[in-house]
Amino acid sequence: MSEPQAVGRHMAVLGGGAWGTALAQAMLRAGHRVSLWARDAEIAAAIRQGENPRYLPGIAIDQGIEATTSLAEALEGADCILAVTPAQSLRQVLNEARQHIAPVIPIVLCAKGIERDSGALLSTIASEILPGNPIAALSGPSFATDVAKDLPTAVVVASRDEALAAELAALFSARNLRCYSSDDLVGVEIGGALKNVFALAAGAVAGAGLGASAQAAMVTRGFVELRRIGAAFGAKPETLMGLSGLGDLMLTCSSVQSRNFAYGLAMGQGESLADRPLAEGVPTAAIAARLAAEQGIDAPIISAVAAILEGAITIGEAVSMLMTRPLRTETD
Numbered sequence: 610m611s612e613p614q615a616v617g618r619h620m621a622v623l624g625g626g627a628w629g630t631a632l633a634q635a636m637l638r639a640g641h642r643v644s645l646w647a648r649d650a651e652i653a654a655a656i657r658q659g660e661n662p663r664y665l666p667g668i669a670i671d672q673g674i675e676a677t678t679s680l681a682e683a684l685e686g687a688d689c690i691l692a693v694t695p696a697q698s699l700r701q702v703l704n705e706a707r708q709h710i711a712p713v714i715p716i717v718l719c720a721k722g723i724e725r726d727s728g729a730l731l732s733t734i735a736s737e738i739l740p741g742n743p744i745a746a747l748s749g750p751s752f753a754t755d756v757a758k759d760l761p762t763a764v765v766v767a768s769r770d771e772a773l774a775a776e777l778a779a780l781f782s783a784r785n786l787r788c789y790s791s792d793d794l795v796g797v798e799i800g801g802a803l804k805n806v807f808a809l810a811a812g813a814v815a816g817a818g819l820g821a822s823a824q825a826a827m828v829t830r831g832f833v834e835l836r837r838i839g840a841a842f843g844a845k846p847e848t849l850m851g852l853s854g855l856g857d858l859m860l861t862c863s864s865v866q867s868r869n870f871a872y873g874l875a876m877g878q879g880e881s882l883a884d885r886p887l888a889e890g891v892p893t894a895a896i897a898a899r900l901a902a903e904q905g906i907d908a909p910i911i912s913a914v915a916a917i918l919e920g921a922i923t924i925g926e927a928v929s930m931l932m933t934r935p936l937r938t939e940t941d
């Protein structure tokens with residue numbers, strides 16, 4: 610991966626869900642050979658035939674994606690690996706894949722979350738399992754359906770190696786996918802992980818009928834918590850103002866297309882939460898609340914979301930708790 614040239618590499622995508630399929634499609638459009646690993650044979654076969662009916666129903670997928678259930682086959686000869694299974698499965702998937710991955714190949718983390726049990730960022734997990742591989746993260750406001758349909762989208766690719774981030778951004782960009790680069794790996798990861806928790810909160814506010822003003826307050830004060838936690842992790846404030854922080858908050862805290870917002874909406878409406886699509890904010894809320902408490906970071910919205918999800922408090926109690934906290938200056 611030495612020349613900054615956006616053509617003709619072999620991209621291996623791990624994950625046959627909505628985002629893995631959409632990114633595979635985007636990589637094909639950017640001019641690359643694309644293999645995709647899905648653990649489910651039916652999904653792999655369907656993708657080869659031009660659709661992912663479980664995760665992107667009704668959207669035509671290019672039949673050039675080489676979908677397989679064999680990790681060895683998907684990873685053979687890959688120049689770059691995009692890890693696109695849910696955050697809580699990353700450790701397991703990389704452990705299974707590691708024997709097929711050469712040390713110099715960049716690993717691009719595309720999931721958004723923090724590991725529930727350990728509190729590890731996904732880049733920490735990847736570096737533990739693949740210590741010789743350069744690590745990057747791709748994040749930003751990007752619904753899989755929009756990307757799969759080739760609607761204009763902007764994302765950010767971050768790596769501690771600035772030159773690698775720029776090279777990956779050039780490789781991933783296409784007519785309707787604009788990739789910015791960043792050297793703030795942790796900032797990009799934290800923004801992507803925590804916005805899902807605030808999307809749950811915004812959805813719950815909407816579902817409980819608390820009004821558009823409450824929703825805007827929730828997102829704005831959520832952003833303050835993101836800044837506080839980001840600072841503790843060493844994130845740059847300007848990264849959190851960018852696509853992976855503010856940008857993704859704007860998207861997912863305002864649209865029922867977001868599975869996290871929709872999950873919060875269902876919570877607010879008192880609907881059943883069983884058998885819902887993936888909502889990464891659920892495990893991340895619990896661990897983010899724990900990390901904030903351990904580090905003495907004031908994060909009342911994250912704590913409230915975690916407590917609601919645990920069944921420890923109701924949405925009404927959470928609102929009352931948030932509204933009666935001691936008054937303070939806005940920038941404290």
Ligand SMILES: NC(=O)C1=CN([C@@H]2O[C@H](COP(=O)(O)OP(=O)(O)OC[C@H]3O[C@@H](n4cnc5c(N)ncnc54)[C@H](OP(=O)(O)O)[C@@H]3O)[C@@H](O)[C@H]2O)C=CC1
Nearest residue numbers: 625626627628629649664694695696698720721752753887
């Ligand atoms: N969808 C979107 O718009 C976007 C999603 N993301 C992020 O991408 C990540 C993946 O999301 P998305 O693709 O949408 O999720 P989906 O629910 O659509 O798909 C999840 C995929 O991961 C597979 N999977 C789940 N657990 C495992 C496991 N233990 N081992 C192997 N495969 C597994 C599922 O396989 P199976 O079908 O067999 O269960 C499925 O193919 C999330 O972190 C999400 O936040 C980021 C940006 C946009």
Ligand SMILES: O=C(CO)COP(=O)(O)O
Nearest residue numbers: 749750751752867868869
């Ligand atoms: O991260 C996303 C868009 O940027 C997708 O959000 P959801 O997982 O909430 O659908």
